[in-house]
Amino acid sequence: MALRKLMDGKVHDVPAPKSLSQVQFEKLKASTQKQKEVLTRIVKSSNVMSAFK
Amino acid sequence: MSCQLLNRAVNYANYEDFSKDFDKFVYYNKYEVEDRESIKLLKEMIADGKTVCHLFYENDLPVGLLSLSFENVGSSDGVALSITALCVDYLFVSYNFRNKNFCTCRISHKILDFAIKTLYDLNNTIGTINNLILLPANNDVKNFYLDYGFESLSGEWLYFSIAK
Numbered sequence: 270m271a272l273r274k275l276m277d278g279k280v281h282d283v284p285a286p287k288s289l290s291q292v293q294f295e296k297l298k299a300s301t302q303k304q305k306e307v308l309t310r311i312v313k314s315s316n317v318m319s320a321f322k
Numbered sequence: 323m324s325c326q327l328l329n330r331a332v333n334y335a336n337y338e339d340f341s342k343d344f345d346k347f348v349y350y351n352k353y354e355v356e357d358r359e360s361i362k363l364l365k366e367m368i369a370d371g372k373t374v375c376h377l378f379y380e381n382d383l384p385v386g387l388l389s390l391s392f393e394n395v396g397s398s399d400g401v402a403l404s405i406t407a408l409c410v411d412y413l414f415v416s417y418n419f420r421n422k423n424f425c426t427c428r429i430s431h432k433i434l435d436f437a438i439k440t441l442y443d444l445n446n447t448i449g450t451i452n453n454l455i456l457l458p459a460n461n462d463v464k465n466f467y468l469d470y471g472f473e474s475l476s477g478e479w480l481y482f483s484i485a486k
Contacts, residue, residue, distance in 0.1 A: 270372070272360045283457055284393070285393035285394065285395050286396070289399075294395075294403065297475070297485070301483070307470070
């Protein structure tokens with residue numbers, strides 16, 4: 270779920286997509302180069318590793 | 323300013339202790355009308371155990387919150403398939419800290435780093451959870467997430483994959 274204000278002006282808990290196309294579904298199975306770089310930065314960052322204790 | 327955000331969520335043994343700090347967080351922000359409904363719904367979800375909320379502090383000041391849950395994301399093509407993803411239910415940066423840098427990046431950037439690190443730790447512990455998904459509140463926020471590294475998934479939903 271994600272909380273979001275919808276067209277009716279009220280906040281709803283919107284469920285995650287349950288009917289992705291095969292192409293959309295396959296996207297989830299591989300990270301992009303940028304996502305790899307972000308993850309590498311986070312894992313290697315000693316600041317981040319120690320920041321959330 | 324130190325480069326460390328304190329995440330208090332891991333320290334709470336019960337909901338009542340958390341609830342007191344959550345209420346202080348809400349009071350500190352004097353939520354604008356449009357956010358009050360979100361906070362009310364979020365608190366109900368936390369109380370029902372539907373989401374886990376993390377409160378972030380810097381020098382005892384509440385700078386932001388992040389609420390996470392597990393969601394099944396499905397495909398309807400051919401044989402029905404689904405995978406479990408970590409979902410950002412709600413991400414909020416305190417009004418006083420918006421558009422301000424925390425060390426070299428924005429608070430929201432730092433909180434997203436925490437979400438990705440949580441995903442990474444979960445994947446190392448129980449495996450098979452490779453994606454963080456979220457639904458941005460508006461186009462400005464969507465562009466921030468896209469700059470961070472998120473990709474479009476379906477409709478307004480975005481995803482960040484750590485799958486190899």
